Amino acid sequence: MRPAEGSAEPLGVGEVHSARGDVAAGPSSNAEVARHFQMLADYLSLEGASVYRTLAYQRAADTFRDHSTSVARLATEGRLRDLPAVGDAIEAKVLELVDTGTMRALEELRARFPETLLELMRLPGVGPKTARRLYETIGVTDLGTLRLAIDTGDLLKVPGMGEKSRGRLRQAVEALPTRPERSLLGVVEPQAVALLHALRALPGVTAADVAGSLRRRRSTSRDVDLVAASTDPEQTLEGFAVMPEVAGVAERGGTKLVVGLHSGLNLDLRVVAPASYGDLLQHSTGSAAHNVALRALAQKRGFKISEYTVEETTTGRAHRFAEEDGVYSLLGLAWIPPELREDRGEIQAAAGGSLPRLLELDDLRGDLHVHSDWSDGRAGMREMAIAARDLGLEYICFSDHSQSLGMGVGLTPDQVRSQIAAIRELDATLDGITLLTGTEVDILADGRIDLPDDLLVELDFVTASIHSGFSQSSEQIMRRLNAALENPHVDAIGHPTGRLLTRRAPYEVDIEALVRGAARTRTILEINAAYHRLDLSAPHARMAKDAGALLTVSSDAHDPLGFTLLRYGVGEARRGWLEASDVLNTRPLAEVRAWLETSRSSGS
Ligand code: DGT
Ligand code: CA
Ligand code: ZN
Numbered sequence: 001m002r003p004a005e006g007s008a009e010p011l012g013v014g015e016v017h018s019a020r021g022d023v024a025a026g027p028s029s030n031a032e033v034a035r036h037f038q039m040l041a042d043y044l045s046l047e048g049a050s051v052y053r054t055l056a057y058q059r060a061a062d063t064f065r066d067h068s069t070s071v072a073r074l075a076t077e078g079r080l081r082d083l084p085a086v087g088d089a090i091e092a093k094v095l096e097l098v099d100t101g102t103m104r105a106l107e108e109l110r111a112r113f114p115e116t117l118l119e120l121m122r123l124p125g126v127g128p129k130t131a132r133r134l135y136e137t138i139g140v141t142d143l144g145t146l147r148l149a150i151d152t153g154d155l156l157k158v159p160g161m162g163e164k165s166r167g168r169l170r171q172a173v174e175a176l177p178t179r180p181e182r183s184l185l186g187v188v189e190p191q192a193v194a195l196l197h198a199l200r201a202l203p204g205v206t207a208a209d210v211a212g213s214l215r216r217r218r219s220t221s222r223d224v225d226l227v228a229a230s231t232d233p234e235q236t237l238e239g240f241a242v243m244p245e246v247a248g249v250a251e252r253g254g255t256k257l258v259v260g261l262h263s264g265l266n267l268d269l270r271v272v273a274p275a276s277y278g279d280l281l282q283h284s285t286g287s288a289a290h291n292v293a294l295r296a297l298a299q300k301r302g303f304k305i306s307e308y309t310v311e312e313t314t315t316g317r318a319h320r321f322a323e324e325d326g327v328y329s330l331l332g333l334a335w336i337p338p339e340l341r342e343d344r345g346e347i348q349a350a351a352g353g354s355l356p357r358l359l360e361l362d363d364l365r366g367d368l369h370v371h372s373d374w375s376d377g378r379a380g381m382r383e384m385a386i387a388a389r390d391l392g393l394e395y396i397c398f399s400d401h402s403q404s405l406g407m408g409v410g411l412t413p414d415q416v417r418s419q420i421a422a423i424r425e426l427d428a429t430l431d432g433i434t435l436l437t438g439t440e441v442d443i444l445a446d447g448r449i450d451l452p453d454d455l456l457v458e459l460d461f462v463t464a465s466i467h468s469g470f471s472q473s474s475e476q477i478m479r480r481l482n483a484a485l486e487n488p489h490v491d492a493i494g495h496p497t498g499r500l501l502t503r504r505a506p507y508e509v510d511i512e513a514l515v516r517g518a519a520r521t522r523t524i525l526e527i528n529a530a531y532h533r534l535d536l537s538a539p540h541a542r543m544a545k546d547a548g549a550l551l552t553v554s555s556d557a558h559d560p561l562g563f564t565l566l567r568y569g570v571g572e573a574r575r576g577w578l579e580a581s582d583v584l585n586t587r588p589l590a591e592v593r594a595w596l597e598t599s600r601s602s603g604s
Pocket of ligand 1: 211220284288
């Protein structure tokens with residue numbers, strides 16, 4: 001598929017996680033305004049206000065959090081009501097907040113209930129009513145006092161609380177997720193790319209790039225790192241500091257700027273003269289582990305690396321590089337793709353001329369995991385097919401869910417049969433792309449596959465996934481995965497570990513057993529490209545490759561924009577050292593069919 005041009009467009013993925021930043025977000029940054037409205041909404045639900053009132057503030061909070069320019073400024077200019085979910089009352093409250101630093105409505109509620117109760121409301125099984133009852137009957141105000149009440153049994157004095165709810169609450173408190181400190185690649189990247197374009201347009205700038213974890217395509221980032229070469233670094237830094245996305249400046253030096261963005265993310269910008277831009281880009285890309293290893297090697301070869309120069313230790317002679325590869329070649333190394341820079345063997349490979357030729361987005365010819373409105377997708381099959389074709393894909397497989405997924409979205413066997421007919425009919429009307437029949441069938445809690453074998457054989461490509469029973473023991477999970485591996489009609493395992501980045505840990509997969517089993521049974525392991533999954537992860541993908549298993553990079557698209565997620569999957573695959581030959585959907589369709597044919601007839 002063709003790489004998307006300029007990738008700052010919003011992506012069509014379920015929830016968007018905004019990062020929480022703590023540096024430099026001034027009192028009227030969007031993150032702060034959103035936080036106040038969120039608090040007001042939470043307090044109102046605690047007070048027992050109507051859902052409509054609560055929701056109005058909730059929606060305003062969401063709108064402010066996601067807005068890229070200053071909400072406070074819009075309010076003072078009288079333009080805030082142009083935003084969705086904002087009326088007179090809310091605009092007045094924003095102005096009050098900007099003027100006074102708080103809102104009277106919020107202060108009144110604060111005087112009635114401790115703020116820590118709002119955290120309690122987020123516990124599964126608590127909610128506003130219970131939180132209020134806990135407070136008013138036994139004086140629970142926060143997690144600490146709740147824990148105490150659970151342990152001492154005081155909790156049982158609260159009307160409606162029995163041993164059962166006590167056990168459930170104890171579990172909820174223990175499982176409390178720590179607040180995500182890292183933000184998802186798919187959330188960070190569009191913002192970084194937009195700012196990068198703006199940076200490149202500033203006077204004096206001759207080059208600029210994304211650096212840090214984002215350039216290495218890590219699935220999450222702590223902050224955004226940008227670097228630039230400029231004929232006038234100070235002027236460039238000044239120009240950047242007043243960009244509309246910037247909420248506040250935390251730190252400013254001669255080559256460096258640290259700011260908080262309205263989105264809540266923090267951003268580091270370093271700017272140097274063009275002559276040593278390569279040194280800076282190399283340094284700022286990291287990882288820290290890679291840099292440490294590189295510096296150790298440099299020392300052995302008589303050099304000392306800094307972010308500005310490479311110095312000869314004996315003579316003190318300084319080498320500056322405008323391009324990054326100069327640093328590597330001075331040390332006798334081939335240029336190393338950023339995705340590999342984690343000190344996991346890449347320096348040795350670069351020295352020995354054995355770096356992999358990493359997978360590229362352009363190598364992908366097809367997408368074997370696509371949803372439509374037959375199950376939980378948000379677009380019809382025709383619309384999905386045309387979007388895929390527009391991006392240059394040659395084939396896609398519709399993999400809608402099977403009946404046990406729940407909520408009535410999965411397909412019964414009869415519905416799968418109808419969909420097969422519909423896919424064939426649609427395929428006959430479309431040129432330039434081939435539509436394959438498939439399913440994302442549930443691997444049930446007892447290891448059964450949620451569709452009968454005689455139906456599975458009808459399908460071109462069968463992906464089997466776990467969507468339930470996440471808390472099972474490793475033995476139970478592996479029994480289920482093994483059943484899927486051994487089933488001759490299952491071609492691939494979807495999102496094999498079930499992780500949801502920053503939200504849910506993987507279920508208990510024995511990865512070594514899984515990759516060995518996949519290789520032995522010729523079952524493909526998916527790299528699911530949705531940016532909240534990226535599952536298999538890079539280290540696991542590398543293990544799969546080394547075990548001899550074949551992989552796919554699949555979008556799991558639920559709407560037409562979803563195909564653009566493939567680039568995140570490619571990043572994860574590259575971090576896993578994968579080459580095009582390791583990924584089935586880089587192959588022409590005829591070769592894919594031949595491979596599947598052989599696998600299915602080999603029995604497992
Ligand atoms: P992050 O922010 O946690 O997602 O990960 P990075 O890799 O972006 O880390 P960050 O932002 O702290 O630093 C950016 C780059 O700066 C990092 O990848 C390499 C370089 N760097 C940071 N700290 C050190 C260090 O202690 N030693 C060396 N050699 N380089 C460092
Ligand atoms: Ca960083
Ligand atoms: Zn799934």
